[in-house]
Amino acid sequence: MRVQMLNAGWISSPAMVWRQGEEPERRLRFPIPSYLIETDTERILIDTGLNPDAVRDVAAHYGPQASFMELEQEQSVAEQVDPSTLTRIVLTHLHFDHAGGLALLPPEVPIVVQRREWEGGHDGETIRRNFFYPRDYELDGRRLDLIDGDHDLLGDGSIMLLLTPGHTPGHQSVRVGERLVLGADVAHFAATLDDLRFPAFADDFDAQARSAKQLRGMRDEGIVVLPGHDPDVLEPGPVELG
Ligand SMILES: [Zn+2]
Numbered sequence: 128m129r130v131q132m133l134n135a136g137w138i139s140s141p142a143m144v145w146r147q148g149e150e151p152e153r154r155l156r157f158p159i160p161s162y163l164i165e166t167d168t169e170r171i172l173i174d175t176g177l178n179p180d181a182v183r184d185v186a187a188h189y190g191p192q193a194s195f196m197e198l199e200q201e202q203s204v205a206e207q208v209d210p211s212t213l214t215r216i217v218l219t220h221l222h223f224d225h226a227g228g229l230a231l232l233p234p235e236v237p238i239v240v241q242r243r244e245w246e247g248g249h250d251g252e253t254i255r256r257n258f259f260y261p262r263d264y265e266l267d268g269r270r271l272d273l274i275d276g277d278h279d280l281l282g283d284g285s286i287m288l289l290l291t292p293g294h295t296p297g298h299q300s301v302r303v304g305e306r307l308v309l310g311a312d313v314a315h316f317a318a319t320l321d322d323l324r325f326p327a328f329a330d331d332f333d334a335q336a337r338s339a340k341q342l343r344g345m346r347d348e349g350i351v352v353l354p355g356h357d358p359d360v361l362e363p364g365p366v367e368l369g
Pocket of ligand 1: 222224225312355356
């Protein structure tokens with residue numbers, strides 16, 4: 128099994144949006160990772176990064192309320208993997224920086240999402256609270272595999288999807304092998320697992336703190352837990368399975 132980190136864009140914005148307690152004038156630029164997991168029989172994409180149309184004009188694509196962010200992208204995910212070879216796509220959650228690239232990928236490739244995330248993504252109040260943009264996750268005939276809770280993706284224990292809610296209603300992290308967890312947005316930064324300084328918004332802060340403590344416990348056992356958007360930690364290229 129091999130894991131590769133891709134860079135699927137950058138976000139720049141006031142830091143306090145993403146980490147509580149920051150000075151109002153401080154800005155932050157951080158990467159948006161996607162991951163390609165290759166096994167003998169599968170090529171699985173974890174998250175899809177930014178949609179290039181949003182990068183060109185974020186206010187036109189998502190509305191003026193999104194224009195507090197500047198988006199950048201060197202290459203979309205579709206330019207970094209051969210989309211026709213993908214066997215499935217796992218979305219950790221439905222935010223635009225994780226689901227936005229879905230429209231670039233062939234509809235023959237199914238997506239795997241937690242059921243409560245999908246249902247939240249189709250409920251008006253939950254959409255507003257979570258800043259979801261439903262245009263990011265239109266199915267257009269794509270197969271949808273909804274899962275409930277922790278899930279053994281390939282049936283052999285090698286890739287476990289872990290329900291880690293709070294940031295969004297059905298956020299999930301991905302354990303690859305025994306020693307690596309792609310934590311996604313449970314913790315934007317490595318330090319978040321300890322300081323619990325979450326973004327200014329969440330579906331449920333208490334649930335997010337529980338999820339962070341769960342991943343902190345795994346980290347304390349020696350498992351590598353990758354944060355969602357830490358510019359000091361995330362480096363595109365091969366990821367050690369530990
Ligand atoms: Zn994110």
